Amino acid sequence: MLLATLIHRASLPCPQVSQEQALQLLEQHYGLSGTLQALGSQQDLNYRVDSERGRFVLKICRGDYAAVELQAQHASLEHLQQHSQVRVPRVISALNGEQLLTHTLDGQTLHLRLLDYIEGQPLTHLPHLRREVIAGFGRLCGQMSQALATFEHDGLERTLQWDPRHAHELMAYLLSTLANLPHRAALERVAEQVQQRVRPLANRLPWQAVHMDITDDNVVWQRDEQRHWQIQGVIDFGDLVHTWRIADLSVTCAALLHHAEGDPFVILPAIRAFHAVTALEPEELQVLWPLIVARAAVLVLSSEQQQQLDPDNAYLLKNAEHEWEIFRVATCVPFELMEAAILTCVGGALPALASESFAPLLPNLVGREFALIDLGVLSAHFEAGNWELAGIDQRLLQEAQAVHGLAASRYGQYRLSRTRPDSAMEPDTCALHVELCVPPASVVQAPFAGTLRCGDEGLLSLHGARLTVRLWGVKALPQMDATVREGQLLGEVDGALRVQLCRADLEPPLFCTPSRAQAWQALCPSPAALLGLACDAEPELDPDALLARRDASFARSQKHYYLDPPRIERGWRNHLIDMQGRSYLDMLNNVAVLGHGHPRMAAVAARQWSLLNTNSRFHYAAVAEFSERLLALAPDSMDRVFLVNSGTEANDLAIRLAWAYSGGRDMLSVLEAYHGWSVAADAVSTSIADNPKALSSRPDWVHPVIAPNTYRGEFRGPDSAPQYVRSVEHNLAKIAAQHRQLAGFICEPVYGNAGGISLPPGYLQQVYALVRAQGGVCIADEVQVGYGRMGHFFWGFEEQGVVPDIITMAKGMGNGQPLGAVITRREIAEALEAEGYFFSSSGGSPVSCRIGMAVLDVMEEEKLMENAQLVGGHFKARLQALVDEHPLVGAVHGSGFYLGLELVRDRQTLEPATAETALLCDRLRELGIFMQPTGDYLNILKIKPPMVTSRRSVDFFVDMLSKVLNEGL
Template identity: 85%
Template sequence: MLLATLIHRASLPCPKIGPELALQLLEQHYDLTGALQSLGSQQDLNYRVDSDRGRFVLKICRGDYDAVELQAQHAALKHLQGQPRTRVPKVMPALNGEELLTVAVDGQTVHLRLLDYIDGQPLTHLPHLGREVIAGFGRLCGQMNLALANFTHPGLERTLQWDPRHANELIHYLLSTLENLPHRALIEQMAAQAEQRVRPLAERLPRQAVHMDITDDNVVWQRDEQRHWQIQGVIDFGDLVHTWRVADLSVTCAALLHHAEGDPFAILPAIQAYHAVNPLQPEELQVLWPLIVARAVVLVLSSEQQQRLDPASPYLLKNAEHEWEIFHVATSVPFELMEAAILTCVGSGLPPVASEGFAPLLPGLVGREFALIDLGVLSPHFEAGNWEQAGIDQQLLQEAAVAHGLAASRYGQYRLSRTQVDSFEAPETFPLHVELRVPQGTTVEAPFAGTLHTGADGALNLHSAQLSVRLWGVKGLLQSGAAVLKGQVLGETGGALTVQLCRADVMPPLFCTPSRALAWQALCPSPAALLGLACDAQPELDPEALLARRDASFARSQKHYYVDPPRIERGWRNHLIDMQGRSYLDMLNNVAVLGHGHPRMAAVAARQWSLLNTNSRFHYAAIAEFSERLLALAPDSMDRVFLVNSGTEANDLAIRLAWAYSGGRDMLSVLEAYHGWSVAADAVSTSIADNPQALSSRPDWVHPVTAPNTYRGEFRGPDSAPDYVRSVEHNLAKIAAQNRQLAGFICEPVYGNAGGISLPPGYLQQVYGLVRAQGGVCIADEVQVGYGRMGHFFWGFEEQGVVPDIITMAKGMGNGQPLGAVITRREIAEALEAEGYFFSSSGGSPVSCRIGMAVLDVMEEEKLWENAQVVGGHFKARLEALIERHPLVGAVHGSGFYLGLELIRNHETLEPATEETTLLCDRLRELGIFMQPTGDYLNILKIKPPMVTSRQSVDFFVDMLSKVLDEGL
């Protein structure tokens, strides 16, 4: 009887009632007219109704369904109406007062129901769901289960094809009827394994009323003002049934797999969130993954059957893609791994391995001391990118063995050599094994009794009922399949030995990704007990605890990137590396022009530190040599250099020079600009992104002029210079009318803080002339945009065809060493002497000067200016191509390696896409890219990578940017 009911239910096609007939039914039974939109379903028919009385959902299902089942749904909806945080539809009565109508239409009996419509959208179409959304599904599922825990109704005792209690019978039936089924062998294998794992625990699983369809189709969401998804309600109670409680979560998790981008571990936040609100029992945790796999099997089989019943249905065809994706992700990993992942993610785990009875694997080396080689991210063995060399870990182990006799790697130490650059996938850096270097001919013995097998990869595998040990580098003495006693000789080593212990009958990898490390560790514990060797890696500092320590001691106004920043302790060229060995593409670090970890910088700094580092009032050659080098880069009219520690100091000093030379204090600065944090530099900074109070806290000696933003400013286009100059003229007239002496004008020659926007042609020529005519000096703030970063010109002011009176610079001058400079003319420099001498304790120190010269040398030798021009040109072209493809992309600013990508919601109004930009940066970080927003609306990607950035890195960045824009923000 059960199988017959399942067969009948699984074979029901969707009712054949078109929109015209559905409108007739609406008018006849509900006195409603309006526009209909099909919502799609596998076996039911759903229409959205837009009427003058509101929006509703007309649900039509076949008369084969018992009325009591539909009445149970209505009762559940009423039961949930009063529950917090769980919005569900209301049932609308027909003209006769009934909530459920059974009518005959064109020779078919159907049930009619009308529900109110919950505004929002399902997330089925989104290829990627963020961690918070995935957790939201799990939390909702847990809350729904709690809300329905005490709900009962006769209609819940039904035979439903989606009920996992009947999955095995349904699968066997569908397999017997579907010919030419794709992946049949794998389907059969996975179904059998799932059933084998569920059956022993089935009777102990808690049961209750469950929704059974809390999926991306049946939960509707809306974005809030910050563009974060918020749940609006749960719809479609058509699968409501009394069954195992955990079945509900299995359905939710299975649905999430088609958003997982191939990684089944993506569903773990849903399980954690469910468990936090509605704790799962141990048996439920154990069967959860097998139920997910069984659900995936039922989905693809049912989909195949429905498509053969209704091959023209676009809904079924589209859903089939998702369901096969779910199946492929669900079957991509061993059952044991996901069961371990589920247990560990909720704070449970597998029982520890009983290691007390092990015999020594290498009895001849018991008590001998091994050199444990550091192969981690901070290893002193790694420098200048040598970890990129093939076989570097093995080379280091061999060198240590030659020096010390015995050497070993550490189990569980994230390997720097395994990092991958320009990759959106986390690298497999976590070792689930230990590598040893021992004397050739060392005897290897069985640590426990078992059966010996030789793998295709040459490994010896010793299996017992509970454990297996895998050995590479052993010349075996026994035949494959031999029974082995504890302590029996297995063979001897050739000098290099790799050891892996595993508790399950799976074939683990030698390395895994950090996200899978806890689960694989549970299955592949350390072989330290077999080796008699304390070879486990020291646990890393808890990143949250370390961040808390920072916040407790480091002034919090000194912000960090990201809410939960990765711990970065190493860099190489244009990548930064976290403690788990993941390399992030650095697209925002304009300080490290030469890239990170440059060996020339390390050598020059070390050499000079070993000689002398002091202040600039001592006499040494480097300060003269570096000053001469800087003047050689400056316009011919400039002949004096000040050396300081930062761009803030440089701009502060430039303002003091303007005051001293002009005799006045009034300064013109440009709106939306940032010049530093000191009192004077902050005073002329007007960027509200950096200081929300910037416009209301300016002192009376600062006169902001209209930002010459040719893209979204008051005047637009390349011919707007005269319009923006009028703001300068107005402020100059106001200063003159008050009989105040103008000190000067400070401006970035390319609008760096606003995203690298070029000033309108001729702007600075006109402004510089007006300022000089009134006795002021012109300061070019080149801290961000100068020093060759723009590619086609060394200084930003060259694009405008002007020569300033003062140049300020810093950032890349020292490739991270605190170093800044002010270059000017002698008469301006000496005007400061009337106010006393100038001194910067560390500015121009021997170390800073030597590093500054080394930066210039490397830039020339490695042709970094040319790289900024060539690769930077390719970069801008690729970014500009996004404008036609993605509506959110408004414009690309800048040149070389100083670019800005401006995101907007409307191409007419240029409404800033501020929240979308934040989400984009967070998502890029997940894909292995560091990027941050800029501009007063924080809607511009400020792209200023190290000048060693390659074409490969550029293409990776743009490809990932396009991918995220495709995902929807």
């Protein structure tokens, strides 16, 4: 009887009701007229109704459905409106006062209902769901489950094809009847595996009323002002049934696999969120993954059947592809792995191995001391990128064995050698085994009784009652029996020995990704007990606790990137590496022009520190040599150098020089600019992104002029210089009218804070002439743009064809060492002496000077300016191509490795896409790229990577950028 009911239900085609007929039914029974839009459904017919009285949903289902079942849906909606914060549709009564109508049309018996419409959209076809959205689904599912726990109705006692209690019978039937079924063997295997896992626990699972369809189709969302998705409500209660409580979450998680991009672990935030709302029982946690897989199988089988029954149903055809994707993702990992992942993600754990007793695996080495070799991210064995050499880990172990006799790696350590630069995929860095270098022919014995098997690539595995030990590098004894006892001799070591434990009869990887480490380590515990060796990796600092310590002691105005920043402790060239060995492409660190971890910097700094580091009031050669090198790079008119610690200090000193030389204090600065954090440098900084009160807190000696932004400024295009110069003329006239002496004008020669926008041609030539005519000096802030970053010019002011009076520089000068400079003419430099001597405690120290000269040497030897020109040119061309592909991309600014990508919602109004830019940066971080917004509206990507950035890195960045833009922001 059960099977017959399931077959009948699964075989029902969609009702045949045209739009014209539906409009007649609306008019006849509800007194409504308007327009209809078909909404997708597998077995029902749904129309959106736009009428003069509002928007509704007309639901039409076959008369085969018992009226009591539909009445149960209506009762559940009323129950939820009273007992839950979850928004659900209201049922609209017909003209006769009834909520459920039965009507005969063209020989079909139909049930009619009208519900109000919840505005928003489902997320079915959104390619990527953010973690908070996935958690939102789980939280909603938990809230719904909690609210329905007290709901009862006779109509819930129904036989439904989606009820997982019947999944085995339904799969068996459909597998036997569907011809030419894709992936039949996989579906048959899944059916059996699910049954084996669920049947023993079925009678212990909690029951209640469940929605059974909280999916990306049936949850309605809208974006808020920050472009974050917010839940608006839940629709479609057609699968409401009384069954296992865990069924609801299994349905939700299965739907989320469509957005998983091949990784089933994406559902874990949903499970944690559900568990936080209403705690799951141990048995529910055990059966959850088998039920998810069962749902995936039933989805594809049911879809195949419905397509045969209703081949013209566009909704079915559209959904079939993502249903097969759900099945593919659900079957791409072992059951045991996802079961362990689900258990551990809510704080559960598999039984510990502490109570197990083993015979020693290497009996002749018991009590011998091993050298445990650090192969992790912070290992002192790694330098100058040597971890990228093939076989480096094994070489380090062999070298240690040569010295100490015995050497071993650490279980559970994240291996630096396995990091993968320029990859969106999380690298498999976590070691699930131990490697040992021991004397050849060392005896190996069975740690427990079991069955011995030989596998590929020299694998010898011993399968016990509860554990399997997997060995590589063991030469088994000839004629070894398949069944061995504990302590029985297995063979001897023949090469590097690798040891791995596993709880299940699996073929686990030797390494896994950080996101899967907790689950895999639960299945593949440390073999320390077999080895008699404390070989486990030291536990990491808890990242949340470390961040809390920072917030508790480090002034909060000193911000960090990202809300949950990864812990970065190592870098190499144009990549930064976190503690799990994930390599992030660094696209914003304009300080490290040579890249991170450069061996020349380490050697020069170490050498000079071993000799001396003091201040510039002592006499040593480096300060003179470095000053001469800087002057050789500056315009011929400049002959004096000040060495300081930072760009802020350089700009502060430049302003003081302008005051001293001119005798005045009034400064012109450009709107939207940033020059530093000291009192004077902050005073001339007008960026509201850096200081929201910037425009209202300028002292009276600062006169901001209109930003010459040729893209979104008051005047646009390359011929706009004269219009922007008028703002300068106006302010100069105002200063002159007040009989005040102008001190100077400070400006980035390329508009850095606005994304690297070039100033309109001729702008600085005209402004510099006006300023000098009024006795002021012209300061070129080259802190970000200078030092060859633009590729075609060493200094940014060269693009404008001008020579400033003062150049300020920092950032890339020291490749991260605190180092800045002010370069000027003698008469300007010596004007400061009237106010006393100048001194910067660490400015021009021997260490800084030596590093500064090494930076210049490396830039020349490695042709970094040429790299900025060639690779930077390719970079801009690829970014420019995005303008034609993605409406959100408004413009590309800059040149070389000083670029900005401006995102706008409308290319006519140039409305800034601020929220989208923030989301994009967060998503890029997930894909292995560090990027941050800039500009007053924070809608510009600040693209200023190390000058060693390669073409491969550029292509990876642009490909990922395009991917995210295609996902929809």
